[in-house]
Amino acid sequence: MSRSYHHGDLRRAVLRAAVEVIAETGPGSVSLRGLARRAGVSHAAPAYHFGDKAGLLTAVAAEGFGLLGAELSAARERTGSFLEVGVAYVRFALTHRGYFEVMFRPDLYRADDPELSAARAATAEVLYSGLASLSDARAGAxxxxxxxxxxxxxxxxxTLWLNGNLPRFEDDAEEAARCVARLLFQDG
Amino acid sequence: MSRSYHHGDLRRAVLRAAVEVIAETGPGSVSLRGLARRAGVSHAAPAYHFGDKAGLLTAVAAEGFGLLGAELSAARERTGSFLEVGVAYVRFALTHRGYFEVMFRPDLYRADDPELSAARAATAEVLYSGLASLSDARAGAxxxxxxxxxxxxxxxxxTLWLNGNLPRFEDDAEEAARCVARLLFQDG
DNA sequence: CCCGGAATCTATCCAGTGACTAGATTCCGG
DNA sequence: CCGGAATCTAGTCACTGGATAGATTCCGGG
Structure with a gap:
């Protein structure tokens, strides 16, 4: 029994499991006890690392903002196109649904968490950094x-795609997003 | 005690209370038992009218789609402008937050409910009915x-406004929405 | 090597919730 | 006014989140 009194990296394991569960069945169906069972630890173990449920989701959101910021700036460096930054935003939402569904629901976590605020601010910085080219395209705006x-x-x-309101585009969401975005960002 | 064994219109009362609670503190903090207490009935009474929690939220969403469709078509008739239909959409989200926060979260309710599907389809009809003018404005789209x-x-x-991601526009959201929408719908 | 504090996890307990069921009360049409 | 239908109550169960006390293991200084 003694072999695994300590899990090794329970914090990471619970975080991963939470993101998976949220991606599959939504944030409402995530339970600390379920994640504990999944990790093979007692039901109170996760609370040590995250405090409470809001703490867990705060960690999820913070990591999510970090990932999103990284992907957006990567897209910007790779393509140099603000439109592709937008496409990368959509791609992140669809491929990292477990994060995305938490990040923009502040009632689920502690929005004043400093680590989260920093990650969110960094992401916003990336998002708005390409604005010059856009406002050039739409003079006077x-x-x-x-x-x-x-x-x-x-x-x-x-969000519309994620909750099933765009059924006609479900096969090639990324290209659909590019077409849609082109209506606003006329430049390539 | 006998004076109020029957509430009179418990279904409506619970529905109203649910929308209020959701508007104030989000859909996650709504509880059938809390709504029952609020209405002064036993904790199991709401279940008679809605079956379960998903049933209650299904009713909320269905009523919300009905209201949204009505407001959109009213805006269309009143102004004749597709842009103003979009503004009406935003106005609905902000003034009927309790409905809006449920309507686009299908994991909270039964998306296959026939009454809800009908209301949703009717709303979509209104939304897409003004497309001709828009595609005229953007030729070839x-x-x-x-x-x-x-x-x-x-x-x-x-959604960004509702979860606090547009702090610089919180004073005059409707006019901000109009400015934003004008970038896409160039026609007045 | 070992000792003691710190980190990590377990075991219990409590209140609140959703869902179910049986039964009580009231309403309403014939 | 009577009997079925509609509505509500009361009780129960499993599950969850949160809190606490204590057990186990890790790790650095002697």
């Missing part, structure tokens, strides 16, 4: 308004 | 793509 429009477009597409 | 873009934009703006 307030860059803040243009940024919000861009964010709204890709965010809305992502 | 696939009307389906244009419709998805429009829906994505207003939906994304609404």
């Amino acid at each position: 307030d860059p803040r308004v243009a940024g919000v429009a861009a964010w709204s477009l890709v965010h809305g597409f992502s | 696939d009307p389906r793509v244009a419709g998805v873009a429009a829906w994505s934009l207003v939906h994304g703006f609404s």
